[in-house]
Amino acid sequence: MLPDRFAMSTSTEQWVKVFNDKAKRRIVLVCEHASNVVPSNFNGLGLSRQQLQSHIAWDLGALSTAKLMAKKLDATLVASQVSRLLYDCNRPPESPSAIPLTSENQPIPGNVGLSMEARQQRVTDYYRPFEAAVAKQVSSMGTPLIITVHSFTPVFLGQQRQVEIGVLHDQDSRFADAFLQQVLTDAQFNIQRNQPYAPTDGVTHTLKHHALPGGLANVMLEIRNDLIESSTQQKQMAAYLTKHIVLALERI
């Protein structure tokens, strides 16, 4: 039981939040696309309210699900507090898609024609504090398992996606392999390796940056967002994933 401690969150910087930073289990959950907040001085990046509430701005349901997972696992969660359209914390500063010009073919007017200084300011203000917060939690735990938690839209560029949970990895597939083997025992969902994205899409930055150099076990979980719309669904998904994360840990 840890409701009191979990309820407290530590704001290391304004744009990143750490939940349950005194976690007992050595797992760091990371939610890079947790928020759709665009600070008011950016005028919504020239997007409509509807666009800023859609999946292009953030991973719908991911933060709520990740918080439930952190609570169930007694793990730490690091979550970005700004929209990925302002700065995508799952991309290194040198990546053009760190500050995307389009998202699912929708132009992002506020990201067009940025000066080097403006780009650098976003790196300084939004990426570096997030990067530092993840690094701090990881180093304080020694050799934790790192799990990044994301959601994806059921229909992308007009294509319906059948996959329900994606288990993604970069060069180190130890935990992904164990997790995929484990969920075979309880196949409630259509679960696929490196779907609907793959490392070649640039989605494994957090894993490469924070896990691979130290040889830490890691995985990226992508959940189809229609499966985590309601709080009941979020609870069910968090329970399913955490159960199999714990069992998969015993396999590595």
Ligand SMILES: [Zn+2]
């Ligand atoms: Zn995401």
